[in-house]
Amino acid sequence: MKRLVLIDGSSYLYRAFHALPPLTNADGEPTGALFGVVNMLRATLKENPDYIAFVVDAPGRTFRDDLDPEYKANRPPMPDDLRPQVQPMCDIVHALGIDIIRIDGVEADDVIGTLAVQAADAGIDVTISTSDKDFAQLVRSPRDGDGAARGGIALVNTMSGSRLDSDEAVLDRHGVRADQIVDYLALMGDKVDNIPGVDKCGPKTAAKWLAEHGTLDGVIANADRITGKIGENLRAALHRLPLNRTLTTIKLDVDVGRSPTELVLREQHVEDLRGLYARYGFKQALRELGGEPGDGPRDAATDAGSVRNTAAGYARNNTAATEAPDPALSAPGEYECVDTRDKLDAWIARLQGAEEFAFDTETDSLDAMRANLVGLSFAVETGRACYIPLGHDYPGAPAQLDRAEVLEAxxxxxTDPARRKIGQHGKYEMHVMRRHGVPIRGYADDTMLQSFVLNATATRHDMDSLALRYLGYATTKYTDIAGKGAKQITFNQVAVDDAVNYGAEDADITLRLHRVLSARLAEEPALEKVYREIEMPLVPVLERIEANGVLVDADELRKQSADLGKRMLEAQQKATELAGRSFNLDSPKQVCALLFEELKLPALVKTPKGQPSANEEALEAIADQHELPRIILDYRSLAKLRGTYTDKLPQMINPDTGRLHTSYHQAGAATGRLASSDPNLQNIPIRTVDGRHIRTAFVAPPGRRIVACDYSQIELRIMAHLSGDEGLLRAFAAGADIHKATAAEVFGKTLDTVGGDDRRAAKAINFGLMYGMSAFGLAKQLGVSRGDAQDYIGLYFARYPGVREFMDRTREQARERGYVETVFGRRLYLDNIHARNQGLRAGAERAAINAPMQGTAADIIKRAMIGIHHWLADHAGRALMILQVHDELVFEVDAGFVDTLLEEVVARMVGAAQLRVPLLVESGVGDNWDEAH
Incomplete structure (x- = not known):
């Protein structure tokens, strides 16, 4: 069956513009979106479609504007950097021999829909290349009927690789059938197109209504039967819904002026393409034409380095621009299945001859501490990689090499530390290989961490996101080969052929990313130093901490769960007595109805949509006006502790080790702070008795003790260092209680007359200003008037003028550079520092003040962990580093080794940075974490 590809040109252009970094050629012309479009077009043409067209919107009004003057009225103008890329895009499409279609009075969607249905009815398979969900209404499977074949209509998102080609696929993605998509869109509305739907009707509600009533007409007919606020919203929107349906329906009867079979690919204008590719620096595309950079009329531009990166966050004059990756890195790779000993030996020879190689594992679980190895992949040159299947055990799976034999080879x-290994989030691979008896040594580079250090906020740092951003490459997704949801299979059940393409691609893309990211890091010496001296050395440290795990007393947690459950029941009973009726304390809707409608308490905190809130802040705001809000808060606190910790943690104990193993994330917080998950052990409450009580279940085995070492007031000390304020420096040098000293300065008292309330107020000021707290926020926290809070802030800055100067200087530097730095050179880019929206801009300015403190604190404890890890290596078995929680390190130590460990650990923590003020470390020892803290 012949195939027609219809390209949604606007979707291509905007998707590429937002997905890729802002690039320019040597002449400063923007090329980022153009680069993405060209790569997608090249990939599409390599599939050799029989017919193809590139459809774009015509300028001017359409019939939808006549139906609704507000249609698309709130769409922002095309970005300035995108507008000059439109004509070059059309020039390249035309030179490629692809017809460009634009029809006055309708949208590109209507032209595509008309051609798609005409072609499918004529027995042609249709692929619509788009990211627009509206096209889901056209999806249909091919079938035979009335003696004639009918083609199918499928949607393919070229950027993500996702595909919708059947009712089942549409239902899986959107929760409704293809023939219900128009009604689905009509109910939800579309903010982008300024189509107001039913207020608060999201995808789940729209899908639910259509499942119950079949069509929009059915929903309208049964509107009186739909209860609650959402029912009221539906009835209020009934007059609008028929128009919505018309606006969201793709026309299928546009006079296009040509038939689908006329849309054949014309002969390419090679010389025009060569000139365009040379001008815009598309090297790989130029090579495919048989030319090299420099062959075209703009050889000076290509010789100069062609495309240059101007990613957000660099200085406004772009003095730090760096060369973008070669487009060759976005080309498909060649991958080999290693299923014989001869092939394995050949690849081992390649690996032995390489200075460095990328590697990746495939397993049957995301839990590195329990995953079984299913396959290995390697790459020594970009575009070429192998996959070694080892554990695919589905019925009919082909013969595979013996896992033990392969690992031994x-x-x-x-295990050779001189062989440089490259990975993407390689800590996972290190766990898997260690557990299979082959510890990885010589782990030299990690693309996730390279990206994170270069710009923590530019993108997510998973492989799919990095490949799209830095290579313009859409990777194969796990769901493409393993399915989704309840039907998803584990990797050992994935067909070997699919596994080869997926697994080998991982190694190949890792190597490609390393080539690009290492070059960019080399141009930023301060960032490369952060990467080389902090982030990469930390990887084996965290792998060791995670593998060590922590011993948890499951029986103690179960006792605590029982106690929490009893107190929750008591709180429920008390709440029922106060309310005069039963209600669900876990339901925000029922809580709001009781507090604000029945009891008439003031709704002082609202949701973003203006409705009364029942969150913690809202209940705290009225807790002094009635006893019930406090009871609800207490109940929720108990429920959270029980659900998150006392019930859950015993279930997460590893049956093989008998210990709890968390996972630490280096590329989580933009400031560089480590995050913890599965379980998250960094958020156990410390300020409440119940929260601290949970730590009693983190215990030492017989003959051992728990030791905790915690930096004291480290961020305030960093503030003193960065600001150079003489008052703060003097107070820390003298070993004074900084909050008490601040209280004396601000409130004009002597140290011996500062009371507890004064110290608490000063502590709020110290930390509040560091986190950018306003006078309003400080007043709320201290329970004073806004005027008094403003006076406190004024007095603080009068006593510590260096702090104000530091804040002003930092904000200005952030505006000039687009980023701030830690003491060690880590950068935090502030994308909203020039935002027009005052709230976004203020948030970026607060981050600019706080990030150097948080980031420097993160760097300091990481440096300390690296030093301690190396020292512990010489004392294997006598002590383990088992937890890192914010500014605290926790150890499990032989009882007779505690004094030695304390001396050595504290010395390394104190020596992790040389600041203008001394670092102070507080420590404790106990049989459990709570005793030691």
């Missing part, structure tokens, strides 16, 4: 390479 690879052992000399993988």
């Amino acid at each position: 690879l052992r000399p390479l993988l």
Whole structure:
């Protein structure tokens, strides 16, 4: 069956513009969106479609504007950097021999829809290349009927690789059938197109209504039967829904002026393409034409380095621009299945001859501490990689090499510290390989961390996101080969052929990313130093901490769960007595109805949509006006502790080790702070008795003790260092209680007359200003008037003028550079520092003040962990580093080794940075974490 590809040109252009970094050629012309479009077009043409068209919107009004003057009225103008890329895009499309279609009075969607249905009815398979969900209404499977074949209509998102080609696929993605998509869109509305739907009707509600009533007409007919606020919203929107349906329906009868079979690919204008590719620096595309950079009329531009990166966050004059990746890095790779010993030996020879190689594992679980190895992949050159299947065990799976034999053959390479290994989030691979008896040594580079250090906020740092951003490459997604949801299979059940393409691609893309990201890091010496001296050395440290795990007393947690459950029941009973009726304390809707409608308490905190809130802040705001809000808060606190910790943690104990193993994330917080998950052990409350009580279940085994070492007031000390304020420096040098000293300065008292309330107020000021707190926020926290809070802030800055100067200087530097730095050179880019929206801009300015403190504190404890890890290596078995929680390190130590450990650990923590003020470390020892803290 022949195939027609219809390209949604606007979707291509905007998707590429937002997905890729802002690039320019040597002449400063923007090329980022153009680069993405060209790569997608090249990929599409390599599939050799029989017919193809590139459809774009015509300028001017359409019939929808006549139906609704507000249609698309709130769409922002095309970005300034995108507008000059439109004509070059059309020039390249035309030179490629692809017809460009634009029809006055309708949208590109209507032209595509008309051609798609005409072609499918004529027995042609249709692929619509788009990211627009509206096209889902056209999806249909091919079938035979009335003696004639009918083609299918499928949607393919070229950027993500996702595909919708059947009712089942549409239902899986959107929760409704293809023939219900128009009604689905009509109910939800579309903010982008300024189509108001039913207020608060999201995808789940729209899908639910259509499942119950079949069509929009059915929903309208049964509107009186739909209860609650959402029912009221539906009835209020009934007059609008028929128009919505018309606006969201794609026309299928546009006079296009040509038939689908006329849309054949014309002969390419090679010389025009060569000139365009040379001008815009598309090297790989130029090579495919048989030319090299410099062959075209703009050889000076290509010789100069062609495309240059101007990613957000660099200085406004772009003095730090760096060369973008070669488009060759976005080309498909060649991948080999290693299923014989001869092939394995050949690849081992390649690995032995390489200075560095990328590697990746495939397993049957995301839990590195329990995952079984299913396959290995390697790459020594970009575009070429292999996959070694080892554990695919589905019925009919082909023969595979023996896992033990393969691992033994690879052992000399993988355990050789002189062989540089490259990975993407390689800590996972290190766990898997260690557990399979082959510890990885020589782990030299990690693309996730390279990206994170370059710009923590530019993108997510998973492989799919990095490949799209830095290579313009859409990777194969796990769901593409393993399915989704309840039907998703584990990797050992994935067909070997699919596994080869997926697994080998991982190694290949890792190597490609490393080529690009290492070059960019080399141009930023301060960032490369952060990467080389902090982030990469930390990887084996965290791997060791995670593998060590922590011993947890499951019986103690179960006792605490029982106690929490009893107190929750008591709180429920008390709440029922106060309310005069039963209600669900876990339901915000029922709580709001009781507090604000029945009891008439003031709704002092609202949701973003203006409705009364029942969150913690809202209940705290009225807790002094009635006893019930406090009871609800207490109940929720108990429920959270029980659900998050006392019930859950015993279930997460590893049956093989008998210990709890968390996972630490280096590329989580933009400031560089480590995050913890599965379980998150960094958020156990410390300020409440119940929260602290949970730590009693983190215990030492017989003959051992728990030791905790915690930096004291480290961020305030960093503030003193960065600001150079003489008053703060003097107070810390003298070893004074900084909050008490601040209280004396601000309130004009002597140290011996500062009371507890004065100290608490000063502490709020110290930390509040560091986190950008306003006078309003400080007043709320202290329970004073806004005027008094403003006076406190004024007095603080009068006593500590260096702090104000530092804040002003930092904000100005952030505006000039687009980023701020830690003491060690880590950067935090502030994308909203020039935002027109005052709230976004203020948030970026607060981050500019706080990030250097938080980031420097993160860097300091990481440096300390690296030093301690190396020292502990010489004392294997006597002590383990088992937890990192914010500014605290926790150890499990032989009872007779505690004094030695304390001396050595404290010395390394104190020596992790040389600041203008001394670092102070507080420590404790106990049989459990709570005793030691």
